[in-house]
Structure formats: structure tokens, C-alpha cells
Amino acid sequence: MSDFGRNFLPGPTDVHPEVLAAQLTPMFSHRSKRMQEILAAMQPSLQECFGTAQPVFLSTSSATGLIEGAVRSGVRQRVLVATGGYFGEYFAKTAEHCGKQALRIPVEPGRAITAEQLAAALDTHKVDAVAVVHSESSTGALADIPALAKVVRAKSDVLFLVDGVTSVGAMPILMDAWGVDFYCTGSQKAMALPPGLGLGAASERFVARASQQRDAGFYLSIARMVSIARQNLPIWTPAVSLIMALECQLARIARDGGWPIRWARHRAMLGTVERWITARGDVKLLAPEGARSPAISSVLLPDGADPAGLIRTLEERGYLVGGALDPSHGPLFRIGHMGDLTPAHLEGLLAVVSELLG
Amino acid sequence: MSDFGRNFLPGPTDVHPEVLAAQLTPMFSHRSKRMQEILAAMQPSLQECFGTAQPVFLSTSSATGLIEGAVRSGVRQRVLVATGGYFGEYFAKTAEHCGKQALRIPVEPGRAITAEQLAAALDTHKVDAVAVVHSESSTGALADIPALAKVVRAKSDVLFLVDGVTSVGAMPILMDAWGVDFYCTGSQKAMALPPGLGLGAASERFVARASQQRDAGFYLSIARMVSIARQNLPIWTPAVSLIMALECQLARIARDGGWPIRWARHRAMLGTVERWITARGDVKLLAPEGARSPAISSVLLPDGADPAGLIRTLEERGYLVGGALDPSHGPLFRIGHMGDLTPAHLEGLLAVVSELLG
Incomplete structure (x- = not known):
């Protein structure tokens, strides 16, 4: 335990001994009032973290699962993906494995797509969603999400999906103010929890489209995650020990100044x-x-x-x-x-x- | 901790303090040799548990995620589902949410479908897969999987998918000998781990079909899970702390006589x-x-x-x-x-x- 502070992996990150220990909580019913209260109590902090008034949902999956959910629930046919690294390409591949078309706009490794590049691409190609990796974990490049969101918002009926895997929790995210439709991260990044939980939020616009998708599935259905999170209920049988770790971590963050x-x-x-x-x-x-x-x-x-x-x-x-x-x-x-x-x-x-x- | 032995939930089950404590292991790289060795060392015990020579794969999801994977990867168009309780109906609904047709054969609550009922249904209706809940967690009914498998095997090109959520680990499963194509469970049942891991196995017949499905997706792709498990690699960033708990639990099971x-x-x-x-x-x-x-x-x-x-x-x-x-x-x-x-x-x-x- 005394070794804490030597793990600089891009994930799974070092987990503080106090957070690891929260996993020792004996199991209890995920359908209980106790679980509902834990989930409700965490919402304000999670919403501040994502910069949204929408519910932040928890998925028992890695962030990759939520990216697949974003594709299935948010992309009708064709998504434009900025690819300047491993995780941009990952998003594009996920879309293709879900039977969607991915239009790749490649950028030099280490760079992120610019607002000008995105505007030019959107003027040339018809897509129903744009996907960008905020912090490209393979290169360290940070995209200018507010500027990119402005470009996407200028087009009606195009959703803006952001992979925030290594940005959410590490920097201010103003999802609602920027006009982003989908943001997600995984527990083992800036949250510093063990891997196994995905965290995400979706705009009302996103949920409206998601409710009309015919093949969004069940396990990774974002409309379902949002609706259940609104009731402060867990979806499926959730990763209880990781939720206890998250509860502990949010308390630590508050204690350390927010x-x-x-x-x-x-x-x-x-x-x-x-x-x-x-x-x-x-x-x-x-x-x-x-x-x-x-x-x-x-x-x-x-x-x-x-x-x-x-x-x-x-x-x-x-x-x-x-x-x-x-x-x-x-x-x-x-x-x-x-x-x-x-x-x-x-x-x-x-x-x-x-x-x-x- | 001294309260162990009072949680009789149908899940999440009580987790032994020693197994909970395995989650205290500091995080390490999921792409390391150490992880590969842990995964390889667990295979023989997991294969004995499922009664298969195929690799047992681990999914960072609840068992519901693996059921969706079974549907997306194993059902072309239409699946016959025996529904005698909540989880049979769940399987049928999952199939529908994935854009497949579910033909429900209802049985009285507390009962499981019989071989005769299944044979009659298969003679009347054309389906490409049959789904049965082995141990229906809502009623306590146990289906006669070996007898049902015989009926399915009499039809060529029909896959047999079994929800083993509360049977795997609780009783002998002879997946290969019985001729079952897909079996899965979740960590928080007879394995007595915290929830968050799905465990499953698939026949060669299943994998052959899965490889041809166009819309199987990425996160819940069974063909991908099997292929990666064969190399003893983890899929995505896995729930590391739960894998450490599983490693500890398998060691305890071996120590207690197997x-x-x-x-x-x-x-x-x-x-x-x-x-x-x-x-x-x-x-x-x-x-x-x-x-x-x-x-x-x-x-x-x-x-x-x-x-x-x-x-x-x-x-x-x-x-x-x-x-x-x-x-x-x-x-x-x-x-x-x-x-x-x-x-x-x-x-x-x-x-x-x-x-x-x-």
C-alpha cells in the first residue's frame, strides 16, 4: 500500500488505499432504498464533473461499452470521426462493427481536429453525428471541444459525441454550455477507481434520437440508462463494490476542496x-x-x-x-x-x- | 465482516471477507505479462466449472450483457425462448431490443419447458436458435438441459443458448457433452464475487456463426471474446479488482476440495x-x-x-x-x-x- 504514487499508467491509474478499502463493504441488495440513496447523493457531484443538468449514468462496463452505446443510440447511419490516434480510430471501428458508416477525418498524431477542418468536412459530407476524442490517450492531444461544438451546432440534426475518457474529471467540462450531446469516461482514469464502471451523460436531443433507434439494444441502451438514472436506480445488477469506491472517492474529492x-x-x-x-x-x-x-x-x-x-x-x-x-x-x-x-x-x-x- | 452468512439474496450474494480483500490489490497494467499469467492460470478451473474444452471468457459486464452478446452473435433472425419466469421473458425482450424476433413458449411459473414441449415447438416453428434459462432465478425452477439439448441437436443449424446465471458454479455443467452452444453466468451468483464480471463459453458452432453476423457489435462480440480469451488476454480494460477476487475465489475453491x-x-x-x-x-x-x-x-x-x-x-x-x-x-x-x-x-x-x- 505504501507504494501509492508510483503507478503512472494511462490507466488503470493508482487507486488510493482508502478508495480500494471501500470495496470491502459487504454486499447488499442493488434494488434497496440504500442503493437508491447512494446513487441520488452522488448525482450533484457527478453533474458538476460533467457540467450538465442531465443525470449522469453509471454503466457496468468499460468506457468502450458506453462508446458502443453512443453509436447504437446516437448514430442513425453515418458518423464523422476525427482520427488522430488509437482511440479516434477505435471510435470509428466501433461504429463499423455496429453496422454504421464511419467517415474518418485523419489528423496528424499529436494534433486534434480544428474547427476549420471540421467545418469543411461537415460542408462536404452528410453525416448525422460527429465523434471526437477530447483527450487522445494515445498521443496526449487535447481537442478544443467548445470550438468544435459551435461548428456542429451550426448544423441542425447532427449530434456531437465526445469520448471524454481521459478528460472528464481531469479538467472542467461544460457539456451543457458547450452544446455536447454525449460525454463519457471510465472509472479507471481521472476518477482513480478500479476499472469496470462507465460514466456518461446525454443531452435531451440525444435521448430523443435514442428513443427512436430501432436497434439500440438493451444492455448498452443510452435512453434506458438515462431513464433509470433519473430515478436514481441502478441499471441491471451493477458493480456494487465499484459504486462503493465511487461514493468514497466523491467524498474524498469534496473533502479535498472539490x-x-x-x-x-x-x-x-x-x-x-x-x-x-x-x-x-x-x-x-x-x-x-x-x-x-x-x-x-x-x-x-x-x-x-x-x-x-x-x-x-x-x-x-x-x-x-x-x-x-x-x-x-x-x-x-x-x-x-x-x-x-x-x-x-x-x-x-x-x-x-x-x-x-x- | 463477522456478519458473513446472513445475506441470502438471489444476488449479489454474500462475498467472503477473504475474497473482498483480494480487491485491495494495487492496480497494474491489464496489458502486462502478469495479467496474462493470471488469466491463463484460471482457465482449467473455469473450464471444469463450465464443462468445456473451449476457453471461458470474462466480460466486464453483468450477465445481461453476455445474454445480449449471445443474441447479437448467435441469433440470425428468430429465437425460440422458453418463458416460465422473469429471466426467460428478459431473454426474449433482449432479443427484441436487438432487432431479432422472439418466439415465446410460455410455461407455468415454477415449471421449466419439457423436451416434449420443445420438440413440438421446433417441429411447428422455424427458428435459428433456442434459448432456455437453466435455473430460473425468479421461480427456482431447474430445466433439464441435457434432455433439451438432445432435442435441439436433432435439428441442424439451430443453436442452443443457455442462461446459466444461477446454475453455473452451483451444479455440474457439462456444456460440451450435453451439446450446448452458449452458457453464461455473472460473478455475483454461485461464484460469490461482487457483481461486474460476466463469465461465458461458446461452442465452435456458435463461434462460426458469430463470425458471420454483421451487426454483432464490438463490446459484446462473443467471437472477439473467445478469440481474445484463447490468447489469455483481457478484453478492453477489464474490471481488474474483480479479476483479482475471482483468482482468490478459484484458489479457495481448489483449497476446499474443488x-x-x-x-x-x-x-x-x-x-x-x-x-x-x-x-x-x-x-x-x-x-x-x-x-x-x-x-x-x-x-x-x-x-x-x-x-x-x-x-x-x-x-x-x-x-x-x-x-x-x-x-x-x-x-x-x-x-x-x-x-x-x-x-x-x-x-x-x-x-x-x-x-x-x-
Whole structure:
């Protein structure tokens, strides 16, 4: 347990011992008043986290399940997907496996689609939804969701679906104000819970379309998730121990000063990485300044460097970091700096990396 | 913790403190060799549990998710569903929500479909799959899967899908020998883990069909689950803490003498309920002798009795039992006698119920 603060995986993130311990709660009925009260009590904090007045729903699935739900419930025929990394491509593939057409707008790895690129694409192609990854976990690129949402909102009848897997909880999200129709994340990212819960929210516009989709299914039906969340009931038999961990984590976040403090800490961690990069000079970040994720940094090593060897040596020293998900992104390793990690933990890691890089 | 042995819910079942504690394992990479070794080491025990030489796959979902996967991957157009309770109807509804046709063969609550009924239905109607709930958790009825499988196997090109949610782990399952094409359960039943993991297996015949389904999706794709399980890799970011709980539970089962001992204990618990019913005379079981689930008993109280009041009073005394899922089944309460519970725990509950019934 004393090892907390050495797991910099892009997920599953380090889980605080107090949150892990919440999983020791003995099982009880998921159909009980007790569960209903727990779910109701968590809503205000979750809604602040997503920036929405809509109910935040919990799915017993990874975020991938919610992305599939977004596709089945929100895409009629054709979705435009900005692909600048592994998870953009993932969204497009998911759509195709669900029998939808995916129109890919590729962007350079490390970059996110711009409002101009999106506007041009929407003028040329007819789609009924646009999908963007907010914080691309494979590259560390951060998309400008408010600007992109404006472009989507200029078209009637096009829904805007955002994969917020490593942005939700790590930075302010203003889903309603921006005009986003679907946002989701997974428990094992900035929330710093064990994996197994998806969290999401959908606009009224989204739910209206979802209710008319004929093949949305049952388990991943977003209309159903929203309707059940509105009653503060759990959907199916939920992952009870993970809900107890979430309850504990939200209480900890409130105790530590609330979401704005947590968001500021994530921003500070990106600053720590940026200062380290500048001080060294021989490494750089794949994503350009001003468009970087507060939760994940993809660190590009000099040509000929051996990121796999570095990752292995770090592991021997007790530190976990991530590797590249796509070899074409270059010789890089990925630092997940999110959840309950602090700048001090991160400085500990970077000192060891510096020592190893020489 | 000392309260272990008083939760007789039909799920989530009581989880042994040692198994709960396995969730305290700090997070590590799901793409690591360590995870691959854990998954590989669990296969032989899981395969014995399902009675199959095929890989047992783990899904980060409840069993409902796997049922939807079975429908999407295994039903082309039309599935015949035996409905004698809540979960039979659930299967049919899931199929419809996935855009398939469900032909319902209703049976009396407490009864399971017979081989003769199934043969007659299959001679009259053209379907490409048959779905049966092995142990109907709403009534306690146990279907004769080997006999039903024989009937299905007599038809070429019809798949046999079995909801084993409260049978797998509670009794011997011989999936391959019986000729079943799909079996699944959820972690929070006879396995006695927290909810959030689905466990399933599929025949080669099933996988061949699944590979040709165009709309099977991504998250719940059974062909994908089988292919990834064959490599002992996890699918998506899995529920790591629940996998650690499963690893611990399989070690406990082995230490306690293996699956046959566990199955015998479940059979003994049904015997305990049956002897109690016989001794009292004023209560009965909804399911007839010889066709009762080893994991769940639906106890029918005398007309005019108040099961809701009984359940409430039991809860005040520290005991959890389940209520009816369908009011038309009569004045009943449901005892889940599975997982790590023992006949001695059950006798403790029944003594209190006897006291309350007078």
C-alpha cells in the first residue's frame, strides 16, 4: 500500500488505499432504498464533473461499452470521426462493427481536429453525428471541444459525441454550455477507481434520437440508462463494490476542496512535465503547446532511443508508465498524470527518468 | 465482516471477507505479462466449472450483457425462448431490443419447458436458435438441459443458448457433452464475487456463426471474446479488482476440495430447504420436486400471508432474502442459497423464518 504514487499508467491509474478499502463493504441488495440513496447523493457531484443538468449514468462496463452505446443510440447511419490516434480510430471501428458508416477525418498524431477542418468536412459530407476524442490517450492531444461544438451546432440534426475518457474529471467540462450531446469516461482514469464502471451523460436531443433507434439494444441502451438514472436506480445488477469506491472517492474529492481543486492539480501536473521537458531539451511532447491533455503526456525520446527498455527499467525501479499504442507515433512513452497523483509524485518519477536518460 | 452468512439474496450474494480483500490489490497494467499469467492460470478451473474444452471468457459486464452478446452473435433472425419466469421473458425482450424476433413458449411459473414441449415447438416453428434459462432465478425452477439439448441437436443449424446465471458454479455443467452452444453466468451468483464480471463459453458452432453476423457489435462480440480469451488476454480494460477476487475465489475453491465439493454443498442446501418445507407443512416450494434449482428456492407462503412484511422483519434481524420479481407468482419470498453459504448458515436463517411465521 505504501507504494501509492508510483503507478503512472494511462490507466488503470493508482487507486488510493482508502478508495480500494471501500470495496470491502459487504454486499447488499442493488434494488434497496440504500442503493437508491447512494446513487441520488452522488448525482450533484457527478453533474458538476460533467457540467450538465442531465443525470449522469453509471454503466457496468468499460468506457468502450458506453462508446458502443453512443453509436447504437446516437448514430442513425453515418458518423464523422476525427482520427488522430488509437482511440479516434477505435471510435470509428466501433461504429463499423455496429453496422454504421464511419467517415474518418485523419489528423496528424499529436494534433486534434480544428474547427476549420471540421467545418469543411461537415460542408462536404452528410453525416448525422460527429465523434471526437477530447483527450487522445494515445498521443496526449487535447481537442478544443467548445470550438468544435459551435461548428456542429451550426448544423441542425447532427449530434456531437465526445469520448471524454481521459478528460472528464481531469479538467472542467461544460457539456451543457458547450452544446455536447454525449460525454463519457471510465472509472479507471481521472476518477482513480478500479476499472469496470462507465460514466456518461446525454443531452435531451440525444435521448430523443435514442428513443427512436430501432436497434439500440438493451444492455448498452443510452435512453434506458438515462431513464433509470433519473430515478436514481441502478441499471441491471451493477458493480456494487465499484459504486462503493465511487461514493468514497466523491467524498474524498469534496473533502479535498472539490472539483476545481482537482482540475487545478491536473493542470499543475501538465506544467510539471512541460517544465521538465524544457529543462532537458532532448525530449519533447508529441502534442503542441496549448493543446495538451492535463491527464496524459506522450513523451517523444530522441531518435534511436529505446522506450521499451526505459519502461522495463522503470518497472524494475517500481514505476509504471505506458508504452506507445501505435509504433508510427515514434519512440515514445506515456505518462498518465491523473487521478490522485500529485505534482510531487510526478517529480519523483521524472527524477528517475532523468537519471536513466542520463 | 463477522456478519458473513446472513445475506441470502438471489444476488449479489454474500462475498467472503477473504475474497473482498483480494480487491485491495494495487492496480497494474491489464496489458502486462502478469495479467496474462493470471488469466491463463484460471482457465482449467473455469473450464471444469463450465464443462468445456473451449476457453471461458470474462466480460466486464453483468450477465445481461453476455445474454445480449449471445443474441447479437448467435441469433440470425428468430429465437425460440422458453418463458416460465422473469429471466426467460428478459431473454426474449433482449432479443427484441436487438432487432431479432422472439418466439415465446410460455410455461407455468415454477415449471421449466419439457423436451416434449420443445420438440413440438421446433417441429411447428422455424427458428435459428433456442434459448432456455437453466435455473430460473425468479421461480427456482431447474430445466433439464441435457434432455433439451438432445432435442435441439436433432435439428441442424439451430443453436442452443443457455442462461446459466444461477446454475453455473452451483451444479455440474457439462456444456460440451450435453451439446450446448452458449452458457453464461455473472460473478455475483454461485461464484460469490461482487457483481461486474460476466463469465461465458461458446461452442465452435456458435463461434462460426458469430463470425458471420454483421451487426454483432464490438463490446459484446462473443467471437472477439473467445478469440481474445484463447490468447489469455483481457478484453478492453477489464474490471481488474474483480479479476483479482475471482483468482482468490478459484484458489479457495481448489483449497476446499474443488468444484464437486462445492456442487455437493449447493445440493445439500436445497435438501435443507426441502426438509424444512416438509417439516412445516404450511409453506411450499414453487418448483416441483426433482426440478428445483440447487441455488435458489422460491418459498410460497399460505394465501393471505405478507411476504413483504416478512422480508422487512428479516432484514431488521440482519438477514437478507429476496422478494418476488413477478407478483403473479403468488405470495413468495426467495432464498438464494449459493456461493460460500453453507447448510449451517441456511439453518440459521430458516430457524428465524420459522420463528416469524409462528
